[in-house]
Amino acid sequence: MTTAEFEHIIARSTAALGIEQPAKIGVALSGGADSVALLSAYVRLGYDVTALHCDFSLRGDESDGDRHFCEATAERLGAKLCQIKFDTQGERRSGESVEMVCRRLRYDWFESQAKALRLDYIALGHHCEDSIETMLLNLTRGSGPKGLSGISPMRGMYIRPMLGLSRSDIEGYLKSLGQSYRTDSTNLANDYRRNALRNILIPQLYEIIPTAQAGMLRTAEAMSHSACMISTYLRWCEERYVSGGKLDIDAMTRDVDDMRGTLYMLIPQVTGCEARMEIVDQILSEPGNRSSRLFPAGEGKMLELHRGELELYAEADDSESAITLEGDIQSPCGIRVTTVDFDEFARTPKSNDTMWLDGSAVGGAHEFSLRHWREGDRMRPFGAAGQRLISDIFSDLKMSRSDKNRALILTIDGKPLWIVGIRASNMYPVDENSKKIIKLQVI
Structure with a gap:
């Protein structure tokens, strides 16, 4: 793939998301190959970009090196740079993993920078193999079409214009520019499931089935279309069976053939709670019960079924x-x-x-x-x-x-x-x- 072809894909993907110049775009810049390639392409294409760098203070000299590299790269490209240094361990909440706290801090800061700098979008450097990793992780957790769609190219102000490109495409582009990048040493350790997938399982899968990547990307696209169709169906169900936050189970039972599957997907949408099949089965086993029943729904929440209507249980309040x-x-x-x-x-x-x-x-x-x-x-x-x-x-x-x-x-x-x-x-x-x-x- 030539330099021009790579940049054409970025421009085409950005335009396909409905984004036109002179949109102001923030680019999340870690110093890794993906983010450096995305920033370089946007600068060369003439977009109004601001690089956003987060230092999580977790890797000592390596974190400092990433910060200095991002400063030098932004200066060389002529891009504005905003950065922040977090006390990640000090910000960590009870029960929160390092990965979770970094994600929370990063996205909270992105939101604040978008407001302060009046950014229209924030671009993230995920590529097609990141999407495949997400798809496989969701598959092992037990997921439906939405989870098996991989990474969405756009969610709110966040855009991912490199999902049509591979890691090798990105590294080839940077090589053609003579542009260096940083490698996060923690990505080489297989302690995290995503790293183990990336470094061990997926390469072996490609070796056994050379067409696996293309096949999984086609599956993700098909699942994305299926998820859209299901979303349309669930909105129809909400309009028909939900009123005042209550789901009319009795009416649904009269009209809907696949009550088990529909309820499994509709409960999170209506109540914000997780839905487990065993709880769905318990709810559906109470068709004639007119008294109140409570069902666990994760994170200390409960669902209440009362006279054929299901809702998120409201706790008593002494205020x-x-x-x-x-x-x-x-x-x-x-x-x-x-x-x-x-x-x-x-x-x-x-x-x-x-x-x-x-x-x-x-x-x-x-x-x-x-x-x-x-x-x-x-x-x-x-x-x-x-x-x-x-x-x-x-x-x-x-x-x-x-x-x-x-x-x-x-x-x-x-x-x-x-x-x-x-x-x-x-x-x-x-x-x-x-x-x-x-x-x-x-x-």
Whole structure:
């Protein structure tokens, strides 16, 4: 491949992503062959580029050497360079691997630089063999079409214009330019699974099956198309079966043939939780159960199935917020507070989203708060003969555990006044003699 052919592929791949000059592009520059080739090609093609270098302070003199090399390379190419030095070990969170913390720090910094420098895109130097490695890793973990598609050429502002090129193409291009590059010694160690794939398994696979690379790239492309089709189908399912974050399992069961596969793929999309087939099977084994069931969903999260609807379980919350009725309430929920006359009260249709108080009867100084319900909470619902446990009101309404935990209670001096948006008490009722009427409306 000639120098011109290599650069033509970069330009064509960039244009295929809908990117035209004078777009401002940041190039992640590690000093390795991939990033140096990408920066060189973009500079030679006349793009407005800024090199972005992260020093993770993990390899001592080698890290310092990478930094100095990137400075010299950017200067020689006439490219702007921004760089940062991280205390990676100091930034590491509990349970976070070195690989994970580096990824988090890198992408957080890229985001901040994109805003500060007004970059339109950030280009990453992944090539086709990186995509094959990702595909094989996902295959061993158990993955569907999306995972077997390899690396996406574009995700948000991140672009990967070298996925159509191989490592040998990149090294040949740099050789034609007389451009050197750095080699990260940790990439030569086979302690990490990706390195072992790159250095041991994939070369052996190519030796046994010389056409393996081309075949796997065709498979990745086919899986990418399949993933797009599945994504379209899942969006259709969401529009049809999801409302208010709840997935209508009963309706799906009536309409969908492959409930097991559809639910497996739809749960992460709707709830953000992982889906395991054994949990899907447990959910589907409860078709006639109307009571609440909780299912583990990874990372301490739970899924709740209640009366044929599945949702991410909402944990109970003991927080309490002091409020006043002097103006609109913004947090923890939006409530508009206004004062009206009896005529407006009389002509306004009544609903659970609105509570009306006789402001004159309220009188004096009171402490108002918004909190979640607690065991033993009681109130006298409007129109009822006596007080009732709020938990019994919830049961009458057939509310799920999550809905109960999400429900907010407006209290006056600690006493429940209104289950916000659900049921009002008859404390301070309005009548034709009310001089001041306070209207509370959920917004």
